[in-house]
Amino acid sequence: MYWVLVSERSDEYEISIDKVPPIIESHSLYMDQGSFIPDRLPTIDIPFTQHIEERKTDNIIVPTRMGLFVNEKVKSIFDKLGIRNIQYFKARLIQQSTQIINENYYIANVIGKYACVDHQESELEYFDDGDIQFIDKLVLNLEEGNDHGHIFRLAEFPALLMISQQLKDIIVDSNITGFKIYNPAEFSL
Incomplete structure (x- = not known):
């Protein structure tokens, strides 16, 4: 059996990213179409605002064209299953007010x-x-x-x-x- 997997909040306190990072915009990249992205991209900086009551999730909700935005825990599960049809692009999550950087996330482009x-x-x-x-x-x-x-x-x-x-x-x-x-x-x- 196959199931539908949706990037979706469980409640209003999970953070989400509303803007497409400039490098994805400038390269006109769409990681929600199942196509291989031939570009080698540098680490992608993703600024965000986190309010006190909000929390990060293992997959953060991002604009659809960015594909999935997963942390190391999710990537590790995909890797252990031997999933090979995903391209990963290293990302840095940057909290705008504090400039705290989290380098534990990847943009994941599911191919196929x-x-x-x-x-x-x-x-x-x-x-x-x-x-x-x-x-x-x-x-x-x-x-x-x-x-x-x-x-x-x-x-x-x-x-x-x-x-x-x-x-x-x-x-x-x-x-x-x-x-x-x-x-x-x-x-x-």
Whole structure:
């Protein structure tokens, strides 16, 4: 079984980053499309404001085009599973008011897409050009015996990540924060 992995806050006290870092903007990079980024990038500085009541998560919510923004704990889990379809870009999280730097984070670009949406069984709304606009219910059609890996993007809606049962179990058992996991049939967007 595959599950939908979403970068989503559990509550209002988890920090999020609202702006795309200048280097990502200037290179016109999109790390939410499943494509390899050929550029070698220097460490990416990400300024943020953290209020007293806010806390950092293992995956910090960032603008979609940045992909995932994970800490060393998440990267370590991905590495232990032998996940090879992720590019990592070193990042420095810089608290603007104190200038405290946290070098424990990476921008993660998940590479690879599979066209596996069952359009007949899913409940979808489309743009005029045929792209998916809204999802009320998602049904996947993954061929038995094919190894789709532990994490991939939907070709029909690349911003959406799918994860394996094994990766889901590890994320849950490790108390990884900053993600929500949904059964595809119960997912809506």
